[in-house]
Amino acid sequence: MSRVSAGDGGAVPRRARRHDPGRRDRLIDAALTVIAERGLAGTTHREIARVADVPLGSTTYHFTSLEELLAEAFNRYAATVARVFDERMAAARDRDAAVEAVITLVSDDLLGSQRDLVLTVELYVAAARNPVLRAVTQEWMARSRQALERHFDADTARGLDALIEGLTLHNALSTEPMTPAQIRDAIRRYLR
Amino acid sequence: MSRVSAGDGGAVPRRARRHDPGRRDRLIDAALTVIAERGLAGTTHREIARVADVPLGSTTYHFTSLEELLAEAFNRYAATVARVFDERMAAARDRDAAVEAVITLVSDDLLGSQRDLVLTVELYVAAARNPVLRAVTQEWMARSRQALERHFDADTARGLDALIEGLTLHNALSTEPMTPAQIRDAIRRYLR
DNA sequence: ATCCTTTACGTACGAATGTACATATAATGT
DNA sequence: ACATTATATGTACATTCGTACGTAAAGGAT
Incomplete structure (x- = not known):
């Protein structure tokens, strides 16, 4: 509801990132990085999200399942x-x-x-x-x-x-x- | 404490199996079977135990970790x-x-x-x-x-x-x- | 400006997993 | 017979996972 006032030092930026076109592509690349580094067994939504620097929810939005993401990768x-x-x-x-x-x-x-x-x-x-x-x-x-x-x-x-x-x-x-x-x-x- | 009386029909055999020498070997073989059938990712203590037909606890008794069991396999x-x-x-x-x-x-x-x-x-x-x-x-x-x-x-x-x-x-x-x-x-x- | 669709985000939940551990039984030595 | 050790078993717990879902913000059409 409330907005941070302009003059405020602004402690915590609640929701920083937004508008990230090509994020889907980045997730696929991140998946390949994770597979190479941790192996398929260590490839999880969370790890991919961490490498791509996006929140967990973003992975399940762009891909209906982990299997689909891996297949695309x-x-x-x-x-x-x-x-x-x-x-x-x-x-x-x-x-x-x-x-x-x-x-x-x-x-x-x-x-x-x-x-x-x-x-x-x-x-x-x-x-x-x-x-x-x-x-x-x-x-x-x-x-x-x-x-x-x-x-x-x-x-x-x-x-x-x-x-x-x-x-x-x-x-x-x-x-x-x-x-x-x-x-x-x-x-x-x-x-x- | 109590023993099942001889004449009794004996409903549930609480702890049936025992004295199973070579069980350790069987677990290793079972591990290979599971790896071949389900892949390393699907190879768990429980699945190995199921294939070897032994309780879960037996796998952790004979091998200090899953990694050790897999290495032996x-x-x-x-x-x-x-x-x-x-x-x-x-x-x-x-x-x-x-x-x-x-x-x-x-x-x-x-x-x-x-x-x-x-x-x-x-x-x-x-x-x-x-x-x-x-x-x-x-x-x-x-x-x-x-x-x-x-x-x-x-x-x-x-x-x-x-x-x-x-x-x-x-x-x-x-x-x-x-x-x-x-x-x-x-x-x-x-x-x- | 107002509405609608798309994209993004945070949180929660059930299921599965590795492992610890208390208990119970067989084997073995004396 | 008895004590000691090795083996066996069931249960519980903290952790991690995939996924669902309610909400929020942006883009675009009118």
Whole structure:
């Protein structure tokens, strides 16, 4: 009812923030951050809200359920990664350049971003039990394979995709990761 | 205080079960079952107790914390899988037999057991945040590589291990798994 | 200006969870 | 037989969670 008088020092700003367009997007990004940092098990409405710096009620307003929020988050993540993958393969002019692009992709995923690796594995686990997320992974895989098929035949692309997956995963979990040279050799060996 | 008289029909057996040696082992196995069926997030004291058919209190008696129980479970799982892996490689008489053994391993993992695949990925996720579990995965990987090095040089073993991982994971998640012939070709192609 | 719709916010509640713990029973040693 | 120890069991409690919901403020139409 009462308004704070202008001259007052104004102790507690009761309801500060307002008018935050794009908040829905920020919540999705915050969800990905939380998943990467705390794992899916530690991803709660409250933690997401804390990271996005919004009140709890905002999360339930923008998303009807936590599951929906998580699905949107994983969907955004997969789309982002798939786009990068596709762009690099599209930029390769010939097969040799494509081989180098693959090597770069693996090396960047490994050395560049522990976050992406964690998100990927979290998605795999979740997809094992959630049909919506399984669809996300399948579309992702299809796009990856399609990108590889710009330069390699279908069977080669299929196996190469698996090799990329294994190299990434193995090295992220290992205390003694393969050297870039070893990664390069493994890929070239399969593609020779 | 009072004892049920012999002639009585005896309505409710208050405390039926007792003297259950090996219960600790059963709890570990039950934990693996629950992880595979419900995921790590759905793995609780109560659910493990239900599967093992023991009261809740029994789980907290045998294990000081849920984390300890999970660590023992994953440790047992990794040891079991690694042993099978090692046995098959040890049984191979020459390199050709070893190649066939690898193909069999991948095919069996894929077609044989969705359970194992789920447990593996759950372990990977957990290992990303739990040092104890990370040690479990690293020892597992070391044993696998060692087994492969019975027949292949170190670099080959390293890449082959990754390829096996990727093939298994990809096919478990895919709606259109690779045929056994495709799997065989991919492995032989890398080892050629 | 007045109304209506959308967006935002705070609080509350039932359900589930990890764990502690008092009690009870079997096993074992003497 | 008795005492001591290891094992087993049921219950309770503080905490955290997803979600519901009443209220408040902003945007936009008229």
